Amino acid sequence: MRFNLKLMLLLFLTAIISCTHPTDLKTQLVGKWRISEMKIQMLDQMEQMGQMQVQMMKDSIGKTTDTSQIRHLQAQLNDMQKSLDTFHLQQDSSKNSSVWEFKQDGSFTEAEPSQTKNGTWSVDTKKNMLYTKIDNENDSVLIKFENDLLTLQFDSLNYMSLAKIKS
DSSP, X not given: OHHHHHHHHHHHHHHHHHHHSOOOHHHHHOEEEEEEEEEOHHHHHHHHHHHHHHHHHHHHHHHOOOHHHXXXXXXXXXXXXXXXXXXXXXXXXHHHHOEEEEOTTSEEEEEOSSOEEEEEEEEETTTTEEEEEETTEXXXXXXXXXXXXXXXXXXXXXXXXXXXXXX
C-alpha cells in the first residue's frame, strides 16, 4: 500500500510539472524573441582583421618620420577606425533591435532595423530542428532551449541565442 501511495504521488507530481513546464518545442517557441548573444565566426574574423589593420597602421605611424606620410597614414587610420566603429554599431543595432516572433499558426516575423521578413516555421521535435521558409527559401537549424533562452546552432562554431521577451 505504501509503495502504491508513493507511486501515485510521483505520477501526480510528474503530471503537475509537465502541465506547468511545457516540454513541447512548438509551445516553447511561440512568442517574441530578441538576440541576446551571437557567435558568428565570419563576423569575428572580420573584426580581428580590422583590429589588425588598425594596429599595423598605428605601428607604421610610430615608425615614420616624414610628416606628410604621417598625415596620410593618420587619415587612413581614422577611416579604418570609423569603419570598425560602424561595424560595431551595426552589430549592436541588429542585436538590440531585431525581434523574431513565432506565432501559433506557424507563421513568423523577423523584424530587423532595416527590413521586416515574414515566413512560416515548423519544428521536428525528435530532431530538435527548426524549419523556416522566407521568400521561397527554406532553412533549418538545430535548436536548444534552456529556461527562456533559445539557441539556434548553425554549425559547430556558429550560433545565436535569443531571449524570450516577456509580455
